[in-house]
Amino acid sequence: MALSVEDVLQRAEAATGLTNWGTDQAFRVGLAELLGAAATANLPAMGSAALERQIVDLLSIRLRFVEDERLHPEIVAQTIDRPLILTGLPRTGTTILHDLCALDPAGRAPLEWESSRPWPAPEAATYTTDPRIAECQAEIDARLEAMPILRSMHPWGATLPADCLSFLSLSFVCTRFVASFYVPEYSHWLSVTKPEGVYRTHKRALQQLQWRGPQGRWILKEPQHLLDMEQLVGVYPDSCIVQTHRDPVRTIVSVASLIWTIQSMLRPDIDKKETGRLALELFGAHLERGTIARQDKAIDNRVIDIAYRDTVLNPVGTVERIYDHFNLPFSSEHADRIKHHIAENPQGKHGAHKYTPEEFGLDPATLKGLMPEYRHRFADLLEEPAR
Structure with a gap:
């Protein structure tokens, strides 16, 4: 794959009939890094074609966003008020906690179908019947049929709360590309770089979804927010941030297993130990950079820390504690919804996710000595729940 930035821009222009890229050109930096990394990664033909399609689709959305705001300037005049933003490494309880917070009757979590297909803007009147729901679910079903272990x-699910990866992908500064495609140079770049403009695009995507769609306080989730909490808080200065915690020995190995499973769909010969090395570098950077960013009191004061064990052992009480911390109303209806959700979705409902550190070249003893800034500050939050 040896495409230039101009090559893919022209493809998106041809696909949409639009040529106005707007005033924010920061996305070109990440796009150039991704294309360069893909060119040297020797991706298989199927993987290369899939990445090209994804890039052109994302660029097409950017073009359509610019055209929408030209025709409807009220879109970018909208505010995003006090969003509740969950972050923390994968496997630390971010997903279940996001699901539980999203049960808030006054909340508004982005759903998978709309976050992956934000144009045209969703409409409140057709929000539950939009044909994109079925399209998205069909894609998910095909992926799960090809790789049942993902369950x-x-x-x-198309109507489940989504993380922020689709929004971050629009800036081409996103761990989704690392999870889906073997692009080690790009993964390293993410681990050491803080490109600007990422959260301007993130905010623009939220404005697109709330413009004509359902209203409510945004309830968001994404591990990658740890990589640049400075920019996150800069764009959302009144944000309510929740950081989840669990022993990195468990979380990073689990992330490596997930990445390897996804990448092996396109490249069965992918090396598990190389996957482990890349996961350690990138997600170790998540923890260290997030911890360093919180040395700034303006950032740290916006964060509440939640142990994985508390989410598992007391889900209702944990969500109530978060809401109390940020002075958000926690209703009895919300509590009842959480209890029902937990009863209907017990842990391990779709089987256990099994893996070992050794198969990914990761030594537990060595892992315990890494990420010193993080371990020093949050040691008391890393214990596993007693069962």
């Missing part, structure tokens, strides 16, 4: 690793 045990993560909940999947």
Whole structure:
């Protein structure tokens, strides 16, 4: 794959009939890094074609966003008020906690179908019948049929709350590309770089969804927010941030297993130990950079820390504690919805996700000595729940 930035821009222009890229050109930096990494990664033909399609689709959405705001300037005049933003490494309880917070009757979590297909803007009147729901679910079903083990690793569904990866993908600064495609140079770049403009695009995507769609306080979730909490808080200065915690020995190995499983769909010969090395570098950077960012009191004061064990052992009480901390109303209806959800979705419902550190070249003893800034500050939150 040896495409230039101009090559893919022209493809998106041809696909949409639009040529106005707007005033925010920051996305070109990540796009150039991704294309360069893909060119040297020797991706298989199927993987290369899939990445090209994804890039052109994302660029097409950017073009359509610019055209929408030209025709409807009120879109970008909207505010995003006090969003509740969950972050923390994968496997630390971010997904279940996001699901539980999203049960808030006054909340508004982005759903998988709309976050992956934000144009045209969703409409409140057709929000539950939009044809994109079925399209998205068909894609998910095909992926799960091809790789059933994914069911045990993560909940999947077109109408489930989505993380922020689709929004971050629009800036081409996103761990989704690392999870889906073997692009080690790009993964390293993410681990050491803080490109600007990422959260301007993130905010623009939220404005697109709330413009004509359902209203409510945004309830968001994404591990990658740890990589640049400075920019996150800069764009959302009144944000309510929740950081979840669990022993990195468990979380990073689990992330490596998930990445390897996804990548092996396109490249069965992918090396598990190389996957483990890349996961350690990138997600170790998540923890260290997030911890360093919180040395700034303006950021740290916006965060509440939640142990994985508390989410598992007392889900209602944990969500109530979060809401109390940020002075958000926690209703009895919300509590009842959480209890019902937990009863209907017990842990391990779709089987256990099994893996070992050794198969990914990761030594537990060595892992315990890494990420010193993080371990020093949050040691008391890393114990596993007693069962």
